[in-house]
Every structure is written in structure tokens, then in C-alpha cells.
Amino acid sequence: MDPRPIGVFDSGFGGLTVARALIDLLPKEALVYVGDTGRYPYGSKPLDDVSSYAHEITRWLIEEHDVKMVVVACNTASAAALDDLQSTYDRPIVGVIDHGVSSLLKVSRTRNVGVIGTVGTIGSGAYQTEVGKADGDARLVCAACPGFVEFVERGELASDQVRVLAQRLLSPIVDAKVDALLLGCTHYPFLARTISEVVGRDVVLVSSADETAFGVRTMLIENDTLREGEPVPPLFLSSGDVEEFERIGSMLLGPELKNVNRWTAPGSDQATSDQTE
């Protein structure tokens, strides 16, 4: 048994899908969630920058909250930094990529599968490597979908514009006739209807949030580190506008998202000016 919290982070709101799955599956666990909305989006940034953000947040979660585990609830950050984080810190660090891939391969009958994600995620080759490791015979087609995240942030989930963009970006997936498609970006589940209309309703859409939560539970059980006792409210922090985080976040996660605190990246100009005030 281990009463310490689990740290979860994402570039912003998208990782709340993973936080929701964790709250539902492991209601007794304490969560500390950092949404790095002040430096969002990660998907179009150089992977080295994303990796250094991931290190800053992970270090802070360990030093300030003594978290027993860190969940990197962001595909781009998992692609940029997961291996490095795992070899740097003395805590279990869980990403979303391997869990998403195992669920994708589980639902596919033909082993002809697709993954979509941000430019950073797809360009990193992380999904290509993970699918190759899990099933060397699987045929994988990947497509980066720049613009999808921005549509979700604007709440435009099924407009004509997003459909036209989806038709263009998803044409390699349609041409490859996959039978299962992994939504390899935290925001894409919100576009599931439009994506499904474009790729065809018989293609199974897979999101990594639930599978990641199951992976976390398995690890906590194996390490004998589940939390016992009364549930405690999750703690949410944002490096951007906290009121906006609370407003949008509560629509995505539900009523547990309240009393958002401000998070300042330890090395940032803001942190320096906070210290000198």
C-alpha cells in the first residue's frame, strides 16, 4: 500500500481523458494533474523542447509531491521523452504509446492498422517502432493531422471545415483499408464522429486513455502500491489561464475539476520573477 499521489501531465486539456479513466478505474488514488497550457501546443514544437518540458514537470511532481508514479498523458511528450524519463527518475513512468498500440492490435482482425497523431508524434517514429516490436507482421499506415487539435480547442468538432480537412489528411488511411485506427493524440477522441464518417464506420477507433488506466492499475497491483482509505479530491494545476482551464476542463472531465491552481515551470522567467517579488 502506498498513499502517495500519482502525477499526470499533458500539454493541456487532452490528458484529462486519461485522468477521467484513472478516476473511474482507481477512485481511491490521489491525482496531481499538470496541464502545461502556458506552453501548449507540444505537437508542433521541436521534440527536444518537448522533452525538456517533460523533464521539468516530472522532476517537479517528484520533488514537490513525492508522486509514486508519473503518467505522461500526452502522445507527443511520450514520443519525445518517455525512454529518457524512465532511465532518469527512480519512479515508474507510464506513457500512452505502448498501451494504445496493444489495444489497437487487440481489436484488429486483419493486422492492417493505422495511427494518426501530431506532426511531432508521427515524425518521431515512436508508434512505428512500438507496432514493429509488438507485431512484426502488422501493416501500419501513419498520418500526421496538423490542425485537428486547433479545431477541438475551438469546440468545432463536426463542422464542414473540419470534415474537409479530415478527408484530406485521412486519405492515406482510407486508401490502406485499415480495420482499426488508433487516435494517437489526446484531442482526437473528441473528433471521433467526424473521423469515423471519413474512414468508414466499420473501422474500429481506438483511444489509449482506458488502456493506459488499466496499465497503471496492473503496475500498482504488481508493485503492491495501491492506495487504501477514503478518496481524496484530485489536484489540478495549469501553467496558463487557470479560469479557462477550469471552465473548459470541467466540460471535458466533469465535476471533479475545480479549484485549479497556477503552475509555473521552475526554470521559466515567470518563476524567476515570482521568486524576486
Ligand code: DGL
Ligand atoms: N497532447 C498532445 C498529444 O497528445 C496534443 C496537443 C498538443 O499538440 O499539445 O499529442
